[in-house]
Amino acid sequence: MTASTMVLKALGTFFLYAVVAMFAQNAVFSRALGVSRLVKMVDDPTIDTFIFGAMLTAVQLISTPLAWYANLLMAPLGSWRPLVRPLIFVLCSGIGFFVVLFFIATVLKQVDAKNAIAALPMATFNCSVLGTMLIAATQNFTLLQTMGFALGSSAGYVLAVMVATEAQRKLQSRAVPACFKGLPITLIYIGVLALAIYGFTGHMLAI
């Protein structure tokens, strides 16, 4: 196999996993990862979806390869590995948190930095970030697959936030009964979209 074929194959694997994580295995619609945060965000105009998405993607891309290596190093732990995994993965997220924080503090302007720092803890300590690491670890993904899945997962999460935020204009209509407004109608809306994705994939994901 030539070098160019290998590069193309690697790129293909990367994008395949990214697309799968973004659509067919969307963090929100297929696994409900980070859905509590999402329903809060769509009601909260102070959180900028773009900044939150950028923070989430940056933290995810820094911490997921660290978690992949850490998972390999934890192999001798045997039956204790699943118990210690969350602690190690949270530490990896913590490293991602400080790297992004350092970048924000040194590069961004004061106003942008303030908004980004406010969104950073929410974007870091999130079920979507830890969930992606746990899926990659338990399904024995390679580093390339893990990176593709991490990128697609964060892009998929941001896509879900944008879809849910956009729908709010319709969901706040007067035709919606008072007791359905807010959380209930948002959950039903996400459920209908999840049903459409289930129809597209045709099977339930292993949890």
Add this chain to the structure above:
Amino acid sequence: MNERKKARVRYCANNMERLTQRDRIFLNNPVMIQGLGLAPIVIAATTMKNATILAVAVILLLTPTRVIAALLTRGTYFRFRGLTYSLVAATLYIGVGWVCIALFGQDIQAVGLYLPLLVVEPIIIKRHERNQKEHVRTAFKKGIFTTIGFLLVLFFVAGARELMAFGTLYGKTVLTVIAVPVAQYASGGFIILGLLAALWRFATNAFKKNINIKMKKIEAEGQQK
């Protein structure tokens, strides 16, 4: 209406806002009103057995995390509290996971990654987003009531979904006809939880309205006298 009931209505009417903020079981339920802890309920709470596994983990994780984190975050910078809460929960999870394996064995695989995911689930660590530091006693009290509020919804939703999707309750056949097979899927979980949340909100609004009507009656009686 006797005097004791009148006093209770007066207390509720005059303190409704405070009661709504403080109550973690009905008026301000962490799941149905605040929208916390949705992921494990939507995906993993499909049977009562799964709900029991999640319940044991939440009982052992929520209040201790909140109390220890309240102690540790006294001297830390506000933006680093998320890390402290998550690290405390993840450290405690080593013991919690061990207890769950000892109690349920291989059955814990039915809840999959939703057991370790509890360490960053907003119902456990959401408090870090608030600027004010939390007193240890308050953390303990709120931790207990949040746990009760979460468990109430967890078992209610799991029971309803098991009945609708499999026609069983705790594995025992109750219905011969499976009414809503989609209840076992993520989409079914979202829709059922959304409908129950609407019903819950209807009940809380009806309760508040009822208190206001009774209060007006009491005031009218007082003016007549």
